[in-house]
Amino acid sequence: MMFFNPDSEINLNMARLLILVVGTRQNNEEFALNIDRLVTYDFLSRNPVVLARLLIQLGKAVKINVKDYESGSLTETYINRSSLYDYHNTKAVLQLLHNYKILLLSRLDSQEVSIKASELGIILYSDLISEYLVRFKEIALTLKSLNSISPSSLRGHINFIING
Amino acid sequence: MANLLSNPKLHLRKLILVGSRKSYIVHFQKGLNIIYGDSDTGKSSILNLIDYLLGASQVFLYPQLQETGKYCLLEVELNNKIYTIKRDIFSPNKEIEVFAGLIENIDDLFPTKYYPSFRQSGELEHFSDFLLANLGLPNIKIKESPSKADSKMDRMSFRDIFKFCYFNQDQVGSREILNINNYALAPKTREVFKFIFNALDSEITEIQAAIAAAMTKQSELNKKHNTVAFFLRDTDFKSYESLLQTKDDIDVQIEALNIGLKSLNSDMLSNSEIYSDTRAQIVDYDKTLYSMMEEAEVANITLRNNISLKKEYQQDIQKIKASIEILDKVQIPTEHVFPCPICSNDVKVNDIRASFDEYTKADMQTELRTLQKRVLELDTLISQLKASIGDKQTTLDSTKISANNLRNKLDRESKELVSPFVSQVEQLTSQKATLLELKRSTDYHIKIRQTLSELNNQSMVYDSQIYMLRGKLNLLEEESPKIGAILNGLADILRDFLAVIKMKAIYGISISEKTFLPIVRDTDYINLTSGGVRTLVSIGYLLSLLQYSFTNSTNHPGLVMIDTVGKYIGKTSIHYTDTDNASDLSYDIKQGDETKYTEMYKYFLEMSKAKHSHQLIVVDNDLPSSLEEVLKPFIIKHFDENGRNGLPKGFIDDIA
Numbered sequence: 001m002m003f004f005n006p007d008s009e010i011n012l013n014m015a016r017l018l019i020l021v022v023g024t025r026q027n028n029e030e031f032a033l034n035i036d037r038l039v040t041y042d043f044l045s046r047n048p049v050v051l052a053r054l055l056i057q058l059g060k061a062v063k064i065n066v067k068d069y070e071s072g073s074l075t076e077t078y079i080n081r082s083s084l085y086d087y088h089n090t091k092a093v094l095q096l097l098h099n100y101k102i103l104l105l106s107r108l109d110s111q112e113v114s115i116k117a118s119e120l121g122i123i124l125y126s127d128l129i130s131e132y133l134v135r136f137k138e139i140a141l142t143l144k145s146l147n148s149i150s151p152s153s154l155r156g157h158i159n160f161i162i163n164g
Numbered sequence: 165m166a167n168l169l170s171n172p173k174l175h176l177r178k179l180i181l182v183g184s185r186k187s188y189i190v191h192f193q194k195g196l197n198i199i200y201g202d203s204d205t206g207k208s209s210i211l212n213l214i215d216y217l218l219g220a221s222q223v224f225l226y227p228q229l230q231e232t233g234k235y236c237l238l239e240v241e242l243n244n245k246i247y248t249i250k251r252d253i254f255s256p257n258k259e260i261e262v263f264a265g266l267i268e269n270i271d272d273l274f275p276t277k278y279y280p281s282f283r284q285s286g287e288l289e290h291f292s293d294f295l296l297a298n299l300g301l302p303n304i305k306i307k308e309s310p311s312k313a314d315s316k317m318d319r320m321s322f323r324d325i326f327k328f329c330y331f332n333q334d335q336v337g338s339r340e341i342l343n344i345n346n347y348a349l350a351p352k353t354r355e356v357f358k359f360i361f362n363a364l365d366s367e368i369t370e371i372q373a374a375i376a377a378a379m380t381k382q383s384e385l386n387k388k389h390n391t392v393a394f395f396l397r398d399t400d401f402k403s404y405e406s407l408l409q410t411k412d413d414i415d416v417q418i419e420a421l422n423i424g425l426k427s428l429n430s431d432m433l434s435n436s437e438i439y440s441d442t443r444a445q446i447v448d449y450d451k452t453l454y455s456m457m458e459e460a461e462v463a464n465i466t467l468r469n470n471i472s473l474k475k476e477y478q479q480d481i482q483k484i485k486a487s488i489e490i491l492d493k494v495q496i497p498t499e500h501v502f503p504c505p506i507c508s509n510d511v512k513v514n515d516i517r518a519s520f521d522e523y524t525k526a527d528m529q530t531e532l533r534t535l536q537k538r539v540l541e542l543d544t545l546i547s548q549l550k551a552s553i554g555d556k557q558t559t560l561d562s563t564k565i566s567a568n569n570l571r572n573k574l575d576r577e578s579k580e581l582v583s584p585f586v587s588q589v590e591q592l593t594s595q596k597a598t599l600l601e602l603k604r605s606t607d608y609h610i611k612i613r614q615t616l617s618e619l620n621n622q623s624m625v626y627d628s629q630i631y632m633l634r635g636k637l638n639l640l641e642e643e644s645p646k647i648g649a650i651l652n653g654l655a656d657i658l659r660d661f662l663a664v665i666k667m668k669a670i671y672g673i674s675i676s677e678k679t680f681l682p683i684v685r686d687t688d689y690i691n692l693t694s695g696g697v698r699t700l701v702s703i704g705y706l707l708s709l710l711q712y713s714f715t716n717s718t719n720h721p722g723l724v725m726i727d728t729v730g731k732y733i734g735k736t737s738i739h740y741t742d743t744d745n746a747s748d749l750s751y752d753i754k755q756g757d758e759t760k761y762t763e764m765y766k767y768f769l770e771m772s773k774a775k776h777s778h779q780l781i782v783v784d785n786d787l788p789s790s791l792e793e794v795l796k797p798f799i800i801k802h803f804d805e806n807g808r809n810g811l812p813k814g815f816i817d818d819i820a
Contacts, residue, residue, distance in 0.1 A: 004531045006483035010520035011490035072468075073475035092516045095504055099513065100494065105505040113506050130489040132482035 023140025036151040172299035174721035175241040183232040195772035201803030206815030228816040242298035292321040300632035302374025337699030382626035389619040404613040449567035474542040651675040657708035665763040762788035
């Protein structure tokens with residue numbers, strides 16, 4: 001019998017990154033996302049209980065209602081801490097989305113890479129209607145309130161929350 | 165002419181070293197006392213402790229004793245009166261305590277404290293004075309240099325006399341005995357020798373002065389006694405007999421109370437047995453409750469785990485549905501190479517896809533259905549678990565209520581049963597506490613009365629000292645012993661001793677008029693080159709001083725202690741090197757030949773059989789092989805370093 005791990009399924013990973021790139025735009029303007037922030041946001045989106053506590057800890061007005069199945073699940077009980085630093089997979093998915101013209105990646109300088117959604121990507125984003133991806137869109141919208149905080153600072157807070 | 169009554173008598177009865185773990189005891193007997201065993205087992209330490217308890221300035225102890233010991237006690241008879249001497253083994257300058265009674269009774273007595281040394285001064289008297297007074301000996305001054313008319317006078321102490329009673333391991337057979345080579349001390353030692361044999365030139369004057377001093381002290385004591393007795397009478401202090409009666413009455417009352425308390429406890433226990441069934445029921449309930457709570461806890465954990473799993477499956481279902489949606493909406497080419505905008509290298513799509521999982525739509529739909537089925541199964545299981553936990557909780561609650569009801573009932577009834585007992589026990593305990601306090605105060609009053617009685621006893625000691633001194637004075641005034649006659653008498657005894665132990669060619673035996681030490685074959689003791697001969701002569705000399713006192717009036721205390729009588733002559737003679745072998749042979753002293761050694765022990769035995777009032781304590785490594793059985797009744801301690809035949813390994817007998 002095949003071992004099925006939905007979280008490592010390639011299509012799901014592409015959809016999640018597309019939602020994060022589009023969902024965290026400010027006023028439909030492109031937000032200068034980088035891989036560091038994208039990895040942090042991806043971790044928070046997949047761990048909504050941690051995100052809810054982070055928003056409270058940072059005193060943000062935006063709140064998130066944690067769904068019943070998100071709290072007390074095995075994923076929430078045993079958080080995968082290494083995914084907070086999973087640059088390799090995020091970079092690979094970005095390369096794929098760029099190749100399929102869903103995202104547009106361009107190097108700004110030796111350090112920074114600009115990540116934007118293409119027209120095709122924005123249409124695809126609007127087209128996504130399954131329950132999981134709709135919930136992911138809701139979560140991505142709340143992440144916008146964290147755009148002003150640096151990724152390293154966010155990781156500091158996250159580590160404080162998950163280490164207790 | 166012999167005047168046996170006037171000779172002092174020092175008799176050891178019991179030595180106790182009080183240690184941190186236990187007490188170590190040696191009992192002494194009249195006559196011969198033998199302590200023997202292997203080296204480093206504490207034999208010599210016993211004599212060292214006695215010496216220390218009789219006022220030596222310090223004590224040399226073997227290592228185990230130093231680690232274990234705290235203080236020591238010596239029960240002695242001084243002219244037939246019993247005293248217990250107590251001294252700290254680590255603080256030689258601390259006052260020596262003397263109790264007028266047996267060791268067993270010292271807790272009931274107040275001690276009299278004495279300074280151990282003449283160097284100390286203050287309100288207390290000196291320990292030497294105590295010993296001299298109780299032995300009926302005068303407290304006199306003697307000339308440090310008798311040949312000089314203006315010689316400095318020095319107090320004679322008990323320690324000066326005791327030098328003629330105790331030879332330690334180094335002194336036996338040594339050339340250095342009795343300060344012979346110490347020009348500062350030798351003259352005084354010789355004066356003490358004369359004193360012991362009543363041959364001191366100034367003895368009559370000194371004894372007269374000593375009688376006067378003793379009478380003054382007796383008068384002071386009587387005054388002190390009268391003052392204290394008057395005070396006690398004036399304050400209606402009960403008499404000694406009345407206090408003893410009170411103490412006996414209190415003991416009887418306490419015993420009656422103890423019986424009452426025991427009976428109450430027994431009644432209470434038998435009555436409380438009525439409730440043993442109820443108690444057993446409560447214990448059963450508690451066991452059931454504990455087991456039920458454990459089961460409920462396990463069920464709750466199982467429930468929580470199943471709920472977590474269900475939530476995980478629910479999320480997986482949503483994720484698979486999302487994957488299917490993307491699969492439907494985005495067509496991904498399977499083989500493609502493109503330049504990476506981030507690193508500018510060529511990237512193969514297949515390489516990226518290899519890092520992730522990929523499933524066909526059919527596979528994902530199959531997995532979806534499996535997960536949905538599992539969620540339904542988990543729903544059923546969770547419902548069942550919840551119902552089961554609810555049932556368990558209901559049973560648990562009702563069991564708790566039943567157990568509590570039973571416990572309350574038992575508490576209530578036990579209280580009704582026990583309360584009267586508790587009240588009676590409290591009453592009896594309170595009465596007992598009052599009586600114990602009264603007993604403590606009575607004991608204290610008895611001690612005070614005993615102290616008063618001891619003042620009287622001390623006065624009587626002076627009486628006896630004065631009586632003895634007057635007797636001696638009369639004797640001296642009638643006819644002072646001549647030193648020549650004394651030395652001849654001692655030489656005769658020494659010659660007899662050497663003959664009995666079969667020393668070869670006994671001639672030229674005398675006691676030197678200059679040194680008061682033996683001369684053998686016309687050779688001064690100090691010039692004897694045979695270690696064996698020196699041992700035999702030094703022992704014979706000590707014994708002659710003692711034996712002379714059996715038939716003459718002297719100031720010898722009747723006690724002799726000799727450490728290692730077999731030095732140079734016994735089985736262990738090989739350890740000692742200060743001897744000339746040729747000289748040894750001329751006296752027929754051969755290594756390993758036990759003849760003289762054996763004969764010497766026979767001599768000790770004969771002395772003991774003669775029932776003279778004396779005490780001879782000898783320490784040795786071995787005993788003569790042929791006399792082991794005969795000597796058994798005289799062995800007071802026998803040590804074996806390996807604990808063979810169940811023997812103690814040493815004076816400290818509880819070490820590994």
